Amino acid sequence: MSTQKISDIDGVLEVSRSMRHVRPAHYIFKIKSFSLLSEFDVEKWESNDFDSGGYKWGLSLYPNGDEERNGNGHISLYLVIRDTNSLPPGWEVYVQFKLFAFNHIQDKYLTVQDVEGKTRCFRAMKTKWGFPQFLSLDSFQNTQSGYLLDDSCEFGAEVFVIKYDGKGECLSIVKEPSDNTFTWKIDKFSTITDINLRSEEFIVGGHKWQLLLYPRGPPKSNGENICLLLVAVDHAKLLPHRKLYVKFKLWVRAQVGHAHHEEEACFGFSTSSREWGFSDFMELSHLKDPSEGFLVKDTLVVEAEIMAMSVLRKFP
Structure with missing residues (x-):
């Protein structure tokens, strides 16, 4: 396990990174032909909704980094709360979450989370938490690193309970x-x-x-x-x-x-x-x-x- 401090518009983030065999419990997001996302100049891709803890969530992926949050040179990945119109005024949702990237060579998942499982508060003015420097593009695009295999990759999320719900989506760029x-x-x-x-x-x-x-x-x-x-x-x-x-x-x-x-x-x-x-x-x-x-x-x-x-x- 390694830790890292990252400067972000929300302050200094302390991030923990580790590897594990167990797949993400709540959501998996697969992408085929990842390189063509750059050709289409996709700034970010929003995943479909998934349920956990009685709320709806989604992943927000920046394939070339979130520049506003000091994510240049990295893949940026966030957890986003959805369907907030159904929540009562002044709502707050406290969350511990992990985000993942699959390593095909090691057959393990890179697991990224706040140090010591820090609790994050989702509210009307803050509906997105995550990691602007989730994974460096140099490491991701290096075939020896194992995250990009045949131009395909896989990300995931866990929110609250470790239980795989079997729901997800697969984005392909079909030639x-x-x-x-x-x-x-x-x-x-x-x-x-x-x-x-x-x-x-x-x-x-x-x-x-x-x-x-x-x-x-x-x-x-x-x-x-x-x-x-x-x-x-x-x-x-x-x-x-x-x-x-x-x-x-x-x-x-x-x-x-x-x-x-x-x-x-x-x-x-x-x-x-x-x-x-x-x-x-x-x-x-x-x-x-x-x-x-x-x-x-x-x-x-x-x-x-x-x-x-x-x-x-x-x-x-």
Whole structure:
């Protein structure tokens, strides 16, 4: 067992670290393709709720560190109390907790807690406690350390009673999901007078998608470019605090030759953000140039390819 003092906005934290074989009692949070979280620039990921001691809790993970709490160069991990609206005015919940990271080489869990099991008070003004310097990124990303195996890792939590409830979730970043390409042919392009056009819906990764095209650019633009967007049709079904992270590519296909025009993006779709793409995807003058082969017999071929997306599954 080792101890460490860490300066935080709440003062100096005294942290104890040890290894144990016993799995976390209340919650396990597995992540596959961890490195792609950085590609999507995920500042933090909130776990699903879990129950312990008559309250609802969650984990808050900062894969690149919580800068506000001196977590640079580390993974930051916190315990968060949820569903506080149901609690009485002036509520306080006193907690002893441990947070975990699984070491695949040692087949043990790194156990991080306040020194001597210090009790923390959760209240309306302080709903999150944890460790901004939970685990250094240098150690975590070093394959010899054992915390990251085949780009997968596992975290956990214990709150109050040591009893594994068997509830959790698994976040995966799936590359090239099945049937991940959609082609949209637009006839009589030069005669279009509508401000925008929507493709038929298509399904990738269990979600409904659609392409949205502004033939002369979005409203109030100079009208010199086409605007092309990917739309998450069923975005309203996403949980309010969750995002659906997607890496995608949009194309205008050259029907003569192979000089296709393409743009690539990563975006987190949510209940409030249903579409993303490019307002200046391609110049109209370039599109209409007969020598480029994008418009053949006044038909335009547009394509979307979803290259990777986040998939969340509850277990068991």
